[in-house]
Amino acid sequence: MKVSLIATVLNEAASLPGLLDSIATQSRRPDEIVFVDGGSTDATVSILKGHAGRLPITVLVEPGCNISQGRNAAIRAAGGDIIAVTDAGVRLHPDWLAELLAPFEADPETQVVAGFFLPDVDTPFEVAMGATVLPALSDIDPATFLPSSRSVAFRAPAWERAGGYPEWLDFCEDLILDFNLRTHFGPFVFAPKAIAHFRPRSTLRAFVKQYYQYARGDGKANLFLKRHLIRYVTYLVATPLIVLAGATLSPWWWALFVPGALFLFGKGYSRLPALWGDLSAGGKLAAALWVPVIRVSGDLAKMAGYPVGRVWRTRQRPPDWRVSARPAP
16 A cells, blocks of 8 residues: 655745654655645755655645645645645654554545644643634544544545545635545544644734635635624624623623623633643733633634635636535436
C-alpha cells in the first residue's frame, strides 16, 4: 500500500522545519511527499528542496494557485494508493500517519479516515483561542465529524469520485470535499490518535480576518445558512430588544443575558483548564478574559463575511457542488 503525503505551502519558512521534522520522525513514514508552493517569496521552496535528501519530497511551484488548486495538483502528481493530507504550520504526532493508515490496513473497503487536531498553544490569547473555537475530543461525534484537511486520509479513487477540492472556492474547501466524500461513502472512520498539533492565530486581528474569510467561504458555497441567520437574529434583534425591555419595562429582562452568556461562553470556559498548562495565575486570568472577546469578535467577523460571500455567489454562479456529489447509480 503506497502512501503519498501532500500539503500546500505559501511563505511558510518559519513553520516548515517543525513540520518536516515531525514527518521525518513518523513511526510509519510516507512513501512520497508532494508539496505545492503557491508562489512563496521567502525561503519556503529552498527549505523544502534542502530536505529532499532526508525525505522523499517533490516540490511543485504553482504561483497564484489557491489551496484547492494546490491540493488537487499535489494529488494528481502523487502516485500513492492512499493520500494523506496535512497543512503547513502543524506538527504531527509521531504516530499520526500510522494511526491514519490502520483502518485502511484493517479493512480494504475503508475509503476515508478522519484524523484529529489539537491546538499547540503558548500565550494566554492562544490558550483562549484554542478553548473558544476548537472542539475537544469529548465534543466529537464520530458519525458526523467532518475532518479538517490538516489531518485526513482517503483513497485516491475516492477523491476523484468526489470531484476533488473545489477550485473555485478559496476557503471552506475541505468541508465541500468532506460533504461529497460522505455522500458517496457514508460516515468516515474516526482515528482520534492521528493528531496534528497546530498553532492557532496569535492575535485578535489575525483571528478576525480568518473568521471573516471562513464566513465568506460559507456564503460562496451556500453553507450553514440557518446558523448564520440565527447569529444575525441573536445580535441584531434579540439583544437590542432585551436591552430595550430592561431599560423601559423592567431590569429583570436583563436576566435573559445569563443563559445567553452560558450558551455563548460556557464551552470555552469548560475547555480552558485542559489547555492552561504552565500559565501563571495572571496568564490564566488573561485567558479567561479573552474568551468572551474572541467569541463575540468571531461572531461579528462571520456576520460581516457571510453576505460578502453570498453576493459573490449571486454574481459568479459557481458550480452546484451538491449535485455533483450524488452517488453514481
